[in-house]
Amino acid sequence: MHISRTTIAEHNDQRMFAHERRFNHLASETPQALSVLPLLEAFQVAIPSWALGAGGTRFGRFGLGGEPRNLEEKIADVGLLHALNRSSGAISLHIPWDIPEDAERIKALATRYGLVFDAMNSNTFQDQPGQPLSYKYGSLQHVDKAVRKQAIDHNIEVIRYGEVLGSKSLTVWLADGSCFPGQLNFREAFQRTLESLHEIYAALPADWKLFLEYKAFEPNFYSTTVADWGQSLLAVSKLGPQAYTLVDLGHHLQGANIEQIVALLLMEGKLGGFHFNDSKYGDDDLTVGSIKPYQLFLIFCELVEGMDARGMLHSRDLGWMIDASHNVKDPLEDLLQSVEAIKIAYAQALLVDRAALREARAASDVVRAQEVLQAAYRTDVRPLVAEARLRAGGALEPLALYRAGEVRRRLTEERGSGGRATGL
Numbered sequence: 001m002h003i004s005r006t007t008i009a010e011h012n013d014q015r016m017f018a019h020e021r022r023f024n025h026l027a028s029e030t031p032q033a034l035s036v037l038p039l040l041e042a043f044q045v046a047i048p049s050w051a052l053g054a055g056g057t058r059f060g061r062f063g064l065g066g067e068p069r070n071l072e073e074k075i076a077d078v079g080l081l082h083a084l085n086r087s088s089g090a091i092s093l094h095i096p097w098d099i100p101e102d103a104e105r106i107k108a109l110a111t112r113y114g115l116v117f118d119a120m121n122s123n124t125f126q127d128q129p130g131q132p133l134s135y136k137y138g139s140l141q142h143v144d145k146a147v148r149k150q151a152i153d154h155n156i157e158v159i160r161y162g163e164v165l166g167s168k169s170l171t172v173w174l175a176d177g178s179c180f181p182g183q184l185n186f187r188e189a190f191q192r193t194l195e196s197l198h199e200i201y202a203a204l205p206a207d208w209k210l211f212l213e214y215k216a217f218e219p220n221f222y223s224t225t226v227a228d229w230g231q232s233l234l235a236v237s238k239l240g241p242q243a244y245t246l247v248d249l250g251h252h253l254q255g256a257n258i259e260q261i262v263a264l265l266l267m268e269g270k271l272g273g274f275h276f277n278d279s280k281y282g283d284d285d286l287t288v289g290s291i292k293p294y295q296l297f298l299i300f301c302e303l304v305e306g307m308d309a310r311g312m313l314h315s316r317d318l319g320w321m322i323d324a325s326h327n328v329k330d331p332l333e334d335l336l337q338s339v340e341a342i343k344i345a346y347a348q349a350l351l352v353d354r355a356a357l358r359e360a361r362a363a364s365d366v367v368r369a370q371e372v373l374q375a376a377y378r379t380d381v382r383p384l385v386a387e388a389r390l391r392a393g394g395a396l397e398p399l400a401l402y403r404a405g406e407v408r409r410r411l412t413e414e415r416g417s418g419g420r421a422t423g424l
């Protein structure tokens with residue numbers, strides 16, 4: 001399944017007049033918009049291999065049709081997204097599902113689509129067929145040293161697969177915790193986890209990063225051993241300079257001020273990666289920007305300000321990834337929506353008048369500070385994001401082109417309707 005440059009050019013030609021009118025209007029009203037175009041063009045968001053099929057809940061899963069059947073087809077799907085939006089130039093793999101049988105061939109395939117390999121993800125939150133020891137009571141925290149060793153070895157194996165593909169980071173998310181009071185000694189569980197992480201850290205190549213993701217609850221419902229940013233920061237600080245905290249938007253308790261967390265992690269030089277999604281109640285894994293777009297904008301304001309304060313390159317120095325699940329939407333349409341939402345929030349954050357904001361803060365002018373932020377948030381930057389996409393060779397309206405090309409119908413014809421994408 002392939003969308004040609006000619007098809008994209010024809011699509012763009014039909015929309016060019018209307019687009020230019022909208023873009024010129026924005027550029028005349030917001031002159032600084034032009035200067036952010038190169039930043040928008042450079043910004044890439046990795047797509048996780050597990051987000052390309054229908055997700056599900058613990059109540060059921062509704063099939064989709066045309067789901068990728070193997071790693072090659074997952075790469076093809078991300079390649080399709082990238083051809084449309086020129087902002088999805090990386091794929092994040094999950095082991096054991098995405099073990100590359102022939103790494104050189106997989107690398108060459110990704111290169112053909114203009115993709116690189118983002119963070120590698122290990123999995124010790126469920127048992128695989130034939131696995132000698134069970135993770136029912138945890139992995140890196142387990143009371144049994146043999147179980148911990150099995151989990152450590154798995155993580156090191158994931159690093160080795162990633163090395164061959166050219167990945168530069170390992171993301172560790174642990175389901176480890178307890179379901180009932182009394183089940184676990186918190187201090188000992190944390191110490192065992194940290195010891196295990198030290199062994200994984202020691203196996204990192206010199207130019208790799210380790211991202212430690214935290215999550216407040218689920219699947220364990222009483223305690224999680226790396227439950228919040230404080231616990232992750234504590235662990236990564238003890239691990240060393242190659243270890244960083246990863247923030248997943250859905251992994252906080254309701255009402256948490258994520259933008260403040262981001263600001264402080266960046267200040268400490270310990271924010272490494274980012275998982276985008278949206279939620280109303282818990283780890284809902286919904287389309288980015290579908291529920292709380294203003295929160296996403298406020299987070300991006302802190303990301304931009306915090307990265308600039310440390311002289312970091314927005315496009316490169318943090319790992320940007322979507323981590324979502326698609327229960328009722330076509331995953332590829334959902335991912336196009338998510339990437340668009342991310343770029344809109346990023347563009348708005350870039351347009352904040354930071355000098356005016358600094359002045360308002362210095363004068364304790366609360367009203368003015370809010371006005372400055374919301375002036376950027378209420379700017380319709382869609383023509384700006386579309387212009388960046390156009391300049392990068394993408395489609396002016398990726399979703400419209402995806403639908404006009406009947407991509408899902410064609411994928412279903414090619415791959416069948418009964419298949420189920422692996423990964424989670």
Ligand SMILES: [Mn+2]
Nearest residue numbers: 213248275323
């Ligand atoms: Mn995540």
